[in-house]
Amino acid sequence: MLDDSTIVVIRYTALPDRVEEATAALAELIAIVVREEEDCIGITMHAALDDPAQILLWEEWTSREAYQGPHMQTPHLRAFIDRAAERFAGPPEITFWARTAEAMPE
Numbered sequence: 378m379l380d381d382s383t384i385v386v387i388r389y390t391a392l393p394d395r396v397e398e399a400t401a402a403l404a405e406l407i408a409i410v411v412r413e414e415e416d417c418i419g420i421t422m423h424a425a426l427d428d429p430a431q432i433l434l435w436e437e438w439t440s441r442e443a444y445q446g447p448h449m450q451t452p453h454l455r456a457f458i459d460r461a462a463e464r465f466a467g468p469p470e471i472t473f474w475a476r477t478a479e480a481m482p483e
Contacts, residue, residue, distance in 0.1 A: 381440065382418060383438045383444065384476060385434075385436040385472070387436065387469045387470070388469060389432040389433075389434075391431075391432060392464060398464055400422070400429075400432065403422055403432065406453060407420045410448070414447075414451065416439040416440070416444070417448070420436045421435045
């Protein structure tokens with residue numbers, strides 16, 4: 378492993394008629410998390426080229442424990458989860474990863 382940080386990959390499926398709303402809600406949540414949670418190193422949001430209802434978040438955290446513990450209890454995340462059924466087809470798929478190699482262009 379290159380470092381001790383944890384990569385969290387989260388895959389959402391937005392409801393077909395709520396893609397813009399779901400994307401906006403995620404963008405708002407990301408801004409709050411990055412600004413307020415010191416264990417969050419960074420988050421990027423991606424949409425599938427062939428299906429914009431498929432949304433992927435690539436997040437880097439100081440540890441898996443920081444993501445699963447304090448982050449999951451924050452008021453902003455709890456509020457997002459409470460309204461998720463209005464925007465998403467089901468719960469997200471969440472997986473945890475360790476960085477094992479890195480290549481950068483010269």
